[in-house]
Amino acid sequence: MTYTVYGAAGSGSVPVEAALTLIGAPYEVIEAVTWEGDSERDKVAPVNPMRQVPALVTPGGETITESAAILLWLTEQHPEAALAPPPGDPRRAQFLRWMSFIPASIYSMFWVRDVPSRLGGDDPAAQARIEALTLDRIADCWGMMDRQITPGRWLLGDTLTVLDLYVAVVSRWRPRRDRFHEVAPGMTPVVKRVDALPELQAFWAERFPFGD
Ligand SMILES: N[C@@H](CCC(=O)N[C@@H](CS)C(=O)NCC(=O)O)C(=O)O
Known part of the structure; x- marks a missing residue:
């Protein structure tokens, strides 16, 4: 049940990795420093045609791109971590x-x-x-x-x-x-x-x- 994060230190994958760390979910990172050039961007191409990080591959094999979508989805999958106000909450x-x-x-x-x-x-x-x-x-x-x-x-x-x-x-x-x-x-x-x-x-x- 391991997540795979396509990401890079200092990048928009960091809040995703931080959320996974707080959740306590196992994950591995495929490092792709996409702002350093095409060869780095190409590392992400198999899962994200935008060739951007973050991209998350779920334990079920689905790919999610877009940092906010990934973060929101993780909060839904792991409600026990209470990292978002749930639907209906005034916040x-x-x-x-x-x-x-x-x-x-x-x-x-x-x-x-x-x-x-x-x-x-x-x-x-x-x-x-x-x-x-x-x-x-x-x-x-x-x-x-x-x-x-x-x-x-x-x-x-x-x-x-x-x-x-x-x-x-x-x-x-x-x-x-x-x-x-x-x-x-x-x-x-x-x-x-x-x-x-x-x-x-x-x-x-x-x-x-x-x-x-
Ligand atoms: N809308 C995307 C933006 C992702 C993004 O811009 N990621 C940067 C790194 S922080 C990137 O991979 N840039 C490479 C490029 O745009 O070519 C998201 O929110 O995840």
Whole structure:
């Protein structure tokens, strides 16, 4: 009953791996550092034609792509881990809202940031502009989310959810935590709590150490 995660240290597979770690489900990782070039992307092609990580292959042999979908599906498969407010819970609407917002508004920026020529062509000035403007857009999105959410100990209150794992990882990406702390002062203590979770210390050190 082992899951297979196509992923990479520091990537969007990390919240998926963190969730599996908290769930206590066995999993193996097929490492594919997709932003380093076509040979790495090709490693994912057999399961994801988008050649992106994360992709999850379930013990039943089904493939799921899209980080938010994987996280949501894992919470359904492992309700005992209580990593999501269940349907009917008063927190469910905001949970779904922000679980959709992160990939749609923030994670999507990295498709162009990782390879600015995808939209900027060969023009260095266009690429530099894209790099600067996407950073501002990401910071704006974090700020907007921060103004719309009133965290408790965790983002949605007293219970840790996969949303906390997702935000803790994506906020480590550029423009990185210093700017996140500036634009998202309400969520800052929460991501620091996620960083400090005792059950994830070894995991963070291996899969997303600060400084990388
Ligand atoms: N919408 C996807 C985005 C996945 C994604 O952009 N993954 C990055 C790594 S963090 C990737 O594999 N990029 C390679 C590429 O887009 O070519 C998701 O939420 O899982």
